[in-house]
Amino acid sequence: MTELLTSAQMRAIEQTAFDLGAATGAELMERAGQGVVEAILASFPDLEHGSRRAVILCGPGNNGGDGFVVARLLKERGWTAECFLYGEADRLPPDARANFERWSVLGPTTDFNDWRFALRYGVGSNGAEAPTLVIDALFGTGLVRPLADDLDRALRELDAAFPKGTAKRVAVDAPSGLCMDSGRPLVPGAKVELPLKQDMTVSFHRLKLGHVLSEGPESCGAVRVADIGLDQAALRAARSELRETLGAAVTRAIPRAYELRKGGEDAPGVHKYDYGHALVVSGGPGHTGAARLAARGALRIGAGLVTVAAPGSAMTECASHLTAIMLARCNGASDLGAILGDERLNALCLGPGLGVGSATRDMVMTALGSRRCCVLDADALTSFAGSAPSLFAHLHSRVILTPHTGEFARLFPDIWAKLTDPATRGPAYSKVDATQEAAARAGCIVLLKGPDTVIAEPGGRTVISAASYDRAAPWLATAGAGDVLSGMITGLLARGVWPVTAAEIATWLHVEAARRFGPGLIAADLPDLLPAVFREIGV
Template sequence: MTELLTAAQMRAIEQAAIESGEVTGLELMERAGRGVVEAILAEWPELAEAAGALPRTPEYLGQEEGRRRAVVLCGPGNNGGDGFVVARLLRERGWQVEGFLYGDPGKLPPDARANYERWCGMGEVRALETPPDFAGVDLLVDALFGTGLTRALAPECANIATALISAVRATLRVCSVDIPSGICSDSGSPLETDKPTLPFIYADLTVTFQSLKLGHLLCMGPVASRKVVICDIGIGRWLSAFWTREGLSPVVARLAGASRSELSKRSDSHKYTHGHALILSGPSGHGGAARLSARGALRIGAGLVTVGCPPDTLPENAARLDAVMLRPVQDADALARMLEDRRINALCLGPGLGTGEREAGLVAAALGLDPVPGLTRDLDQPQALGGSGGPGSSPGRGLVLDADALTILSQTPDLFAALHDRCVLTPHDGEFARLFPDIAGKLAAPATTGPAYSKVDACREAAARAGCVVLFKGPDTVIADPSGRCAINSAHYDRAAPWLATAGSGDVLAGFIAGLLARGFPPFDAACTGAWLHVECARGFGPGLIAEDLPEELPKVFQALGL
């Protein structure tokens, strides 16, 4: 996993490094620009070969024929200063470079101004008033706005974004410095106006510094760039010290799974060592979702898995299950009696469950509420619920609430108030909006200024309100607990798994998490690890994936981890 930064955190870390006296702002800018050039030439080695064909002596610098062409767009801040370093370094390599500045050079920050003046000694700087002519250009460097963007692109810059869409992209390569201009680095949201202009630049490559930013993994951030490369500018020591000094819990990107010791099984263990997960099933004809969850829980290592189903559905479930056990669960009373067996240490409710009174009673029993008949339900208009974190001490049994169980929670304030810190909620966008309509409204509102409200902000707020772990699904899955601890499980860039957009994949994820809870994983870790393994299974199988394939791919993933 890797720590993710906001724009303010990155500025604080850079400032701490500068104040230490061990590095200057100019040196950091030089490292950044050099890192961008190195990343460009590593991504497109054919550019390095062509540029290197000409001698780099002064008498050759004016020759145009055969030289690679670059356009470098520089903005009014330090991101623009990075761009001037890139322009100079490309020029020194024999490139023909056109430099453009958006803004007043007299208002540039000191370090950016110094690099602007160095570039002026080598080449012309043109005002960015209209989009440059991209005909015959090999490379566009977008250094207009970096992590500090707080407003929508001005018309001059938005017109460039539009021009790039219509430009011939067979030869033109686009590299953004830090983050594509127009994207809020804290949320991944495009900063928009009411004008019909493209709100951000699309990049083939983005080069960011020291650490990924939240916006690289959230919302439209991954859409705006095909690939992100991290350039080390030598301030890692201050990055580590920052979290200790500030006493903050960083958002982390889960780019690696749980450790081998957590997922492996001891040679002297037995099935009860690894817990017993109970999956509640729905009415006749709706049991497939629970069976998918059960298969996921079993494959991920729960020692025993039982499907609890209405008595009249025993035959159809028995016809589809072998290693998974079956128990009839008529109603909440039957479930309460079943849960007297403390060996059942994890439950999963929701997939294919239904949303009637029986099912609401099952959720109540799973949450330890008694008596059930007094529940208050509002079936017409879900409200913004405010959970209390559960009544009294939380039960030790882990509980995954997914799908229909989330709908029941959104309609039943008594149940929402009974959530406790062993619960994991797994909503997708629609379910999140039903559970937390006010929070979802803030997240859906168009972003006009930055830093914009992000999916991380929304998930943290939801987890604090619910008093439990919330896993907010999507390609940019966010997991948060009530303390503010947060992780992003990104299925983008080289971890893209579009095949997960298939019926039943969420049911398998719920089963993965339930199985890990049964094995003793804390709720936050179970959610993070289950989500990571879910993506790895999809990547391992590839195109043509259906939900049934996900549990069967787990053995290969475990083998790749060396288990």
């Protein structure tokens, strides 16, 4: 269950279930509502001992229908519940309409036009009438345009009336206004934040891309996935179109202990050269730290040998810091070419601390000309700002570019603009779209860093390594962490791991190492945390 679905993929799964008679919309809606209520009671058990008052905001589609189910189920448990409908009851889709009617026998639904009035004079005070639970069932996967001004304003008022912490806020499927394909807010004007952030979001069947990308994690609070009884494997087996649709699904990064083992049946190698020889190219004096961090990452992740190639003027500085890592003199592209005459050097890392300019560009060209597996990071990328096509012309499928957002913007300014211009319709252009487009253009693997790291192959696999929710690792935002990541990927490339898999495993381990250390982490700690992580995942 590592896929992250788009709204369209989720709809295709539902539609297939309907077509095959495996479920009805009414059944799914009932299970969705039940899933939300169960998740609320499991996550916030204290709510059952409070005043048990719920406000449920229902939208004009099936997300609103789920809201009416939640209202009914809470009421049946003895809660006081009031629904607010944004839209007209007689225009609700059939299942939502049926649930509106079932609810209407039990309790009130206030029209959106009276919403603010009701909130202010009815349930909006902090007295006995104030809700302890606010359910956002306005929009889910069907959000196609920004929230209307009046709705955005009303939600901001609600945010002020019941500040976070006074009532629990739970979103059905998605916080309303969040594009579930991109995690980007679809809100009026140039605002970048959703009007109402949640304590918890309960989605159905699988997480969607929007839950982990961009603003998703911050807007959703915690996430839970309720099982609504869709047997994806069976549906996929029964329908070839669905197989095709889901074949392109983005997956989440996972650890793969077997790729990391040394020795044993599946990796009988015993000699250091069986695990490759990584080469990290260093900058000059005073700038060697980044390459040394990368080199240590490469060694700790299990490359058989690691060499730092440094200018003659930086050899003493490097030598005074390196022990298990070897050192080679490299005063520029021609020295690098000579070093690469040793065929055993099978994975290269260029960029960390290398300096921006023509010397770096020349070394990158030499590295690419050698057709070795290669990670290009930091200055190796920035050196091609304004001349990206000259880089792209030489890239190949065993190269991994590892830009952070600034470096990405320099290499792919038009793609970056699409990702950062305010989103005006759904599905909005996502970080997945941007990374896939960049990979296709560059003709190599692109790893776009962030708490929502996306790794894409040209026209192929896309993986997200999300450091959010229970895997949040804010301490990774520290100088040099990216250098260590580059080195870790290079080390795995040296070991012969398939490039996109190397990028996936390294980003997963990088986050895991950071989580293991916690507050106070510095980049130099990261490589030395790997052995403990390896033990934990059974390497």
